Amino acid sequence: MSNAGSIAGGDAARRASEGRLGWLFDPKLVSVALASVAVVVVSGLVQVSFGAYSMTVGEAWRAVLDPAVLLDSRWLLNFLLGEGLMRSLTGFQGELPELAHGTLIVWNIRLPRVFVAAIVGMNLGVSGAIFQAVTRNELASPFILGVSSGAGLMILLTLVVFGGLSAFLPLIAALGGAVAFLIVYAIAWKNGTSPVRLVLAGVIVGTVFNSVQTGLFFFADDIGVVQSAIQWTTGSLTSTDWEQVRLALPWTVVAVLLSVAGSRQLNLLLLGEQTAKSLGMSIERVRFALSGVAVLAAAASIAVAGIVSFVGLIVPHVVRNLVGSDYKRLIVGCLFVGPALMVGADVGARLGMSVLAGTDTQIPVGIVTGLIGGPYFLYLMRKQQQLGEL
Secondary structure, eight states, X not given: OHHHHHHHHHHHHXXXXXXXXXXXXXXXXXXXHHHHHHHHHHHHHHHHHOSSSOOOHHHHHHHHTXXXXXXXXXXXXXXHHOHHHHHHHHOOOSOOOOOOHHHHHXXXXXXXXXXXXXXXXXXXXXXXXXXXXXXXXTTOOTTTTSHHHHHHHHHHHHHHTOGGGGGGHHHHHHHHHHHHHHHHHHHHOSSSOOHHHHHHHHHHHHHHHHHHHHHHGGGOOOHXXXXXXXXXXXXXXXXXXXXXHHHHHHHHHHHHHHHHHTHHHHHHHHTOHHHHHHTTOOHHHHHHHHHHHHHHHHHHHHHHHOOOOSHHHHHHHHHHHHHOSOHHHHHHHHHHHHHHHXXXXXXXXXXXXXXXXXXXXXXXXXXXXXXXXXXXXXXXXXXXXXXXXX
């Protein structure tokens, strides 16, 4: 009897687990994930194939899959954690094995840009999805609550006034976005907040910060400072390396786990405040906490790539049209579609000018996403009968 009971209990536990995770194997979600991975792989191979040291796609593929890296934990840890931490963890004190020239270029210089693009797309997609639920406005984006304006202002302020702190620019940008969000939340508070007040407060704070940001350009004497500021405020992935991957990855993992854990609360918020309250939800605590997760995800993106426009608006809509509105599927879908959009857009940013004008000039990836997102935003405006609660 005890064995039969144990078997029955194990079967029940297995069925319950399958029921909890069965949505992950939804055919639509699986199709979206596989198609997105294919886009990332193809775009990534194109990205690592071109440069001053040119190679064919086949050579690039062999360099990416070089066993000298993939089967040597010392090299993998060296890239992901840095040489110092790698040596501390492994106790290895000698010289690392020599890599082929092509492998070294791909892994040390080109692949980090692909990884950073994927991380940024993932963060912005998740952040946009959360803000659209919190504000109950399908045209909301990660920057609707002033996050980008606060980050942009702090970037310019650091470059123009506090140039000695430029080494800490990624962290300062993320801090600026978080502070801007807190200001928006404080303005919107009146015995609680509402989606309408949050959006309006975000517009107000964003307008003020953008005005100050524009004024700061007049105080910049060095053209290099201006160019650096423009690069940050339009979003760029040039000169990225493993340091940016190491900076953004831990916060990305935290934001993703918290967003998946909060998917049930996001679904309840979409039902309206009265329904959520009747189900026992503390609206303000949940709204503030989830907004904090969205700000964390957006800040991780801003810290390594600057302000990339429209990705947080486009990705949740694309995923919603493909897999539905359930936030469990929506969040997971954003983790795949976001990287596909960003890696693909970065290929256009890096190679677009060479194809169109025959020059090696790279444009900021934020310009490419803006060219994609602007028409899509207009399409959404024409399609929507009611723009959320506004």
